[in-house]
Amino acid sequence: MSQKTTHETLQVLSKSILNKLENRKFIEFNPSERNELQQALFSKLTKWVLTDADLTEKVRQTVAG
Numbered sequence: 001m002s003q004k005t006t007h008e009t010l011q012v013l014s015k016s017i018l019n020k021l022e023n024r025k026f027i028e029f030n031p032s033e034r035n036e037l038q039q040a041l042f043s044k045l046t047k048w049v050l051t052d053a054d055l056t057e058k059v060r061q062t063v064a065g
Helices: 007-023 031-048 052-064
Strands: none
16 A cells, blocks of 8 residues: 555644644634634645655656756
8 A cells, every 4th residue: 555645644743733733632622613624734844844745746846956
């Protein structure tokens, strides 16, 4: 089984982080804002975590340039 980092896995990670923080009472928020918070966390993660596709593109640019 191949494990790759994709935008979908980062979405799942965002959801998991929010669930763990909420379950441990580190954060509290209105449930109607969950999707907005999850998207905001996902946006932050995509700036710091490269997906396999991002890494491949970066390597291609480096080799070509």
